[in-house]
Amino acid sequence: MTSPLPKTLVLIGAGKMGGAMLEGWLRIGMDPAGISLVDPKPSDEMVALAAEKGMALNLDPQALAPAEVLVLATKPQMLDTAAPTVQAFVHPQTLVISILAGKTLGDIAARLPNATAIIRAMPNLPASVQRGATGAAAGKGVSAAQKTMADTLLGSIGIVEWLADESLVDCVTAVSGSGPAYVFHLVECLAAAGIAIGLPPETAERLARATIIGAGEMLHQSPLPPATLRQNVTSPGGTTAAALEHLMADNGMAPLVRRAVAAAKRRAEELSG
Incomplete structure (x- = not known):
């Protein structure tokens, strides 16, 4: 049986929410050797964790194998600036999971033209204590296997509710996000x-x-x-x-x-x- 955990994952943005998700992935057994972190100003704690677990930090995209999953966890306003760097990590087979508030599937697709499979997710702060509530909407290019993989990754920090329509993400933001x-x-x-x-x-x-x-x-x-x-x-x-x-x-x-x-x-x- 194929594992629902990816062998390779790139996390763009290792701040509070990105860090909480990373802790969740490690807790459910993802191999840290397959995780790469990209953050222009990582915290001392994140630098130490990367060194301890053997996770790559701010490596050149060319030095990494094509990522199965790329998670966007930067500040939303940084998307335009970060897009050229992020694009280098995205391959046609890469699943992109965005937790950028206010950025639609269309926004992500426009800035990352290599991406064919995109999921928009809205977790909340209790993810930091594994009691998060996440609403997620999958784009048309997401396969059943990729959705299962995303469910496993997002489920590592709490419950996941899959939404039939992306427009409901704003409702999730109003109820559980805030x-x-x-x-x-x-x-x-x-x-x-x-x-x-x-x-x-x-x-x-x-x-x-x-x-x-x-x-x-x-x-x-x-x-x-x-x-x-x-x-x-x-x-x-x-x-x-x-x-x-x-x-x-x-x-x-x-x-x-x-x-x-x-x-x-x-x-x-x-x-x-």
Whole structure:
């Protein structure tokens, strides 16, 4: 049986997200000797990791075998500048996976004319702790085997949702791409509310943080829908029910979150335009 892991992979951009993905690939057993890193300003940690694992760093494309997979993880605004260098790594058989926010399949194809198989993916920050959520859309030239390979690589940092239409990537950006910030702000709000009713600031923050972590782990472990979990911790006439009367009111949390996510989607569309 053919392994879903590529024998050769070039990572363009070894920053936070690129580094998180690299850690995931190594964790699931990809041979580091087959990984090449390209980053004009690699961190000291990345330089040390490359040396420790025997991964090539900033080698001439001519010195490398044709890559099965090339992952674009630079800042989106660097695409035009980096394209000539990146193009040298791309062969007709190379699968290109882009995580560049706002850059469409068409944008990548226009700048990398050698690329015939392109996947656009949108991971999120929890990839750094292997709890990422990635939405991905495959271009027409991607084979079934290449999609399986991409699923394995992206799945090393969390769940992967394949999208039927690339336009849905903007929706993914609004929900899970930006979503961690919404959760962090909820912790801020919950802690501030605790302080307002008399808790010491440090205690309020610890309790708020632990509450979100604990609730998240319950979601992770339980097969029950979120609505059922909510109902299970809500006693009729109790304290939780009193709070939910406000959070679930017509002007409560649901319409606020809808407006926030819609605003994020509009901005994603503007960046993609």
